[in-house]
Amino acid sequence: MIKLTKSFPLVLTLALSVAAAQTLELYNDKPDWNSNYTKVGDLGAKSGAGFKGVTFADPSTYQAAVRTSLSTSKAPAMFTWWSGYRMKDLVESGTLQDLTPIWQKYQKAGEYGSDLAKAFTFDGKIYALPNNVAYWAVFYNKKAYKDAGITPPTTWAQLESNNAKLKARGVTAFGQSVEDRWPAFIWFEEFLTRQDPDLYERLMVGKAKYTDPGVTKVFTTWKSWMDKGYFTPASTGFGSGGTNGMAKLFAQGKLANILAGDWYTATIAGTGLKPGEDYGVFILPTMNAKAKPVIIYEASPLIVSKNAVNKAQALKVADFWMSAKAQTLWSNLQSFTPVNNEVTVDNPVTKELTSALSKSKPRLINRIWEATPTEIIEPGVDELSKFMLDPSTQSQVQANLQKLADAYWNKQK
Amino acid sequence: MTVTQQGRTPARRASARCSTAASLTPYLFVLPAVFFVVVFLLAPMLYTFWQSFTDADGLRTPNFVGLRNYAELFTSSNFTLSLRNTLIWVVASVVLPVSLAFAMALALERVVGGNFFRTALYLPSTLAAAAAGVLFSFIFDPTSGVLNAALGALGFDSLSQTEWLFRSPLNTWSMIATYTWQSVGANLMIFLIGLQSLPREPLEAAKIDGASGLKFTRLITLPLMTPYVTIASLMAAVNGFKVFDLIWVMTQGGPARSSETLVVTMYREGFILFHQGVSAAIAVVISLIALAFSYFYLRNVMDKESHV
Numbered sequence: 001m002i003k004l005t006k007s008f009p010l011v012l013t014l015a016l017s018v019a020a021a022q023t024l025e026l027y028n029d030k031p032d033w034n035s036n037y038t039k040v041g042d043l044g045a046k047s048g049a050g051f052k053g054v055t056f057a058d059p060s061t062y063q064a065a066v067r068t069s070l071s072t073s074k075a076p077a078m079f080t081w082w083s084g085y086r087m088k089d090l091v092e093s094g095t096l097q098d099l100t101p102i103w104q105k106y107q108k109a110g111e112y113g114s115d116l117a118k119a120f121t122f123d124g125k126i127y128a129l130p131n132n133v134a135y136w137a138v139f140y141n142k143k144a145y146k147d148a149g150i151t152p153p154t155t156w157a158q159l160e161s162n163n164a165k166l167k168a169r170g171v172t173a174f175g176q177s178v179e180d181r182w183p184a185f186i187w188f189e190e191f192l193t194r195q196d197p198d199l200y201e202r203l204m205v206g207k208a209k210y211t212d213p214g215v216t217k218v219f220t221t222w223k224s225w226m227d228k229g230y231f232t233p234a235s236t237g238f239g240s241g242g243t244n245g246m247a248k249l250f251a252q253g254k255l256a257n258i259l260a261g262d263w264y265t266a267t268i269a270g271t272g273l274k275p276g277e278d279y280g281v282f283i284l285p286t287m288n289a290k291a292k293p294v295i296i297y298e299a300s301p302l303i304v305s306k307n308a309v310n311k312a313q314a315l316k317v318a319d320f321w322m323s324a325k326a327q328t329l330w331s332n333l334q335s336f337t338p339v340n341n342e343v344t345v346d347n348p349v350t351k352e353l354t355s356a357l358s359k360s361k362p363r364l365i366n367r368i369w370e371a372t373p374t375e376i377i378e379p380g381v382d383e384l385s386k387f388m389l390d391p392s393t394q395s396q397v398q399a400n401l402q403k404l405a406d407a408y409w410n411k412q413k
Numbered sequence: 414m415t416v417t418q419q420g421r422t423p424a425r426r427a428s429a430r431c432s433t434a435a436s437l438t439p440y441l442f443v444l445p446a447v448f449f450v451v452v453f454l455l456a457p458m459l460y461t462f463w464q465s466f467t468d469a470d471g472l473r474t475p476n477f478v479g480l481r482n483y484a485e486l487f488t489s490s491n492f493t494l495s496l497r498n499t500l501i502w503v504v505a506s507v508v509l510p511v512s513l514a515f516a517m518a519l520a521l522e523r524v525v526g527g528n529f530f531r532t533a534l535y536l537p538s539t540l541a542a543a544a545a546g547v548l549f550s551f552i553f554d555p556t557s558g559v560l561n562a563a564l565g566a567l568g569f570d571s572l573s574q575t576e577w578l579f580r581s582p583l584n585t586w587s588m589i590a591t592y593t594w595q596s597v598g599a600n601l602m603i604f605l606i607g608l609q610s611l612p613r614e615p616l617e618a619a620k621i622d623g624a625s626g627l628k629f630t631r632l633i634t635l636p637l638m639t640p641y642v643t644i645a646s647l648m649a650a651v652n653g654f655k656v657f658d659l660i661w662v663m664t665q666g667g668p669a670r671s672s673e674t675l676v677v678t679m680y681r682e683g684f685i686l687f688h689q690g691v692s693a694a695i696a697v698v699i700s701l702i703a704l705a706f707s708y709f710y711l712r713n714v715m716d717k718e719s720h721v
Contacts, residue, residue: 060684067471067687089687093472178579178668234668235555235579378686379670386669389579 084370119299128301276348506653514600546662581671
């Protein structure tokens, strides 16, 4: 009895730790999404593919924690990351699991197209699953549009005319922000891809310069919009937080449009606006009316660590994650544009965007954050912020951006 | 000889054992502390020093790159700006919270209801720096912050649209104001304790001799308070070097890196760009500056005190 009493806590601790070890953890830096990860994990548990979300509030702490553990046995079994150049580093370190067989299984069944995997493919191997693929579109306030007597634009000229009408009514046309640094790239990539998507693609891989006339034109257009009062001050908060959060201004009708990834629907929903009823969505038109429509996309990967202790379980979860069952729940919980062909979503704004995408079949262009090397865009957003706060720095900003690009690309030669 | 030796050995051995145990005992007491200092302070310091000569990125095996990280630092305009901001922070965090606290302590000695003011002034020190940062971010909000609203209501229309945290060097000064608000209370306590423990005799003698007001403070109180001022100033300077949480919460060192200090630059290089070698080099530079500053400051102050 004494022995039993003494050993009981030990047995309990062991039992608990075994139970804990069996619950696979999905590391992420998205606190707002975390409970939904766990909900999908609960569904997976029914077929032995359970997991729970473990979230980090600060993305830089998260990146440091994941990067430093990847080469050890403490590596997280599954984790969210960023695609493109941000993922390349990890792939080259040899710490990521090749997930090509799982993709092949679902591609053969027709559930996924071949394009989607491109963002996660390195040397012919696919190293991630789609956490989500976000399309960057314009969310517009229906009441503000109605009051100004305008409709979603289909041409650049109509867009400019809408901006002027909104301005005349005291409503700011678009939001822009330097808060948290990264949103500073949004309008640079949007103006450039609408003006000359080929130039954008060349710039991303170092085959064009930030001082080229085409890029100068982008800054000129951007500055002219600021001068005309079409943008909020750059000090506006990007989310709904703070007293001047963009989503809050949008809900109040002081701001007519927000250009963001489709994951922003959750932020707008947080202000109480109803999708479809209070706000809708459209794709930003191109400057040349005859050009093919263009849209920025952001592919967010879900990765399995090669060194994780419970890798076998992680692969089981990875298989479940790709299934229509898991994706139906995930896409609906998050109001994401579905990536699995068999999935449909209920959110009317997401439906509207999905329908616009299938109707206009735009050219898909990778977001600058992933499309160009981190060494350029990380300090690059600080340069773009400088321009947004003081447009007179334009030529200095362009020169500094090119200096960053030269420093990186020259090292690659 | 043998007999003598044999006869003495047990006693000698016992005595030797006692003296060995006695001489080892103090070392055993300090051993845990030494262990923690070595494992959690000295070893990481040495590791950081070594890392500053490598291209460590947190993923691959680091390569030795000599002085490249230091050369990159000293030729970078961001580092220069960061160093300038750090110096502003150090000077301002010594001058403002310490002198304000000293003035307040003198005033509180004389005013009625001193206890209430003491509590009210000390209260901000109990807040986490991050919480103070969030609070003042709302106050400094350009669109609907309390500060701009108050300026507008007072008729300062041209100031009521000020982007306090988005213009350099205004953003650094706005954060220093927040820091002052938060840290003045702790210094105030040091000075209040100091004032209460001053010897009565010289104070009373000076009063009998007719000293009063500013002259009394300058010639009598201030010299007697020197040890307290020294400690408060040194702590303020070191804290000024270390400020991170407040800056990270309020501006993240931005916009466009304009409000970065060395500590923020170190964090950005290490945990955002993953240039951990460069980050380690900045850590070494910070440590050297803080060490040199503390050494010269203490030597100067102690020299003065020994002359007194």
